[in-house]
Structures are given as C-alpha cells and as structure tokens.
Amino acid sequence: MVIGGLFLVYGVILVVAGAFGDAVNLWTGLAMAVFGGAFVAWSRIRRI
Numbered sequence: 001m002v003i004g005g006l007f008l009v010y011g012v013i014l015v016v017a018g019a020f021g022d023a024v025n026l027w028t029g030l031a032m033a034v035f036g037g038a039f040v041a042w043s044r045i046r047r048i
Contacts, residue, residue, distance in 0.1 A: 014033075015033060
C-alpha cells in the first residue's frame with residue numbers, strides 16, 4: 001500500500017506540474033496516478 005500511495009502522490013504532483021508546463025509531465029503523471037490508484041485499490045481489496 002505504501003508503494004501505491006507513493007506512486008499516487010508523485011503522479012498527482014506531476015499532473016499539477018504538467019498542467020503548467022510540459023505535456024510529458026501531464027501524461028506521465030496521469031499514468032502514475034492511475035497505476036498508484038490501482039495498487040492502493042488492490043491492496044484494500046486483497047488484504048494480507
């Protein structure tokens with residue numbers, strides 16, 4: 001859950017940076033946010 005949360009937070013940071021600058025940051029941030037959200041959802045659904 002920690003790794004997914006870090007991906008999610010860093011993805012959101014890149015989305016915000018991409019909104020004011022490079023489109024590469026925007027697309028990379030969106031991909032990382034989706035990936036991190038999937039990790040967090042997966043860890044919530046399948047608790048160890």
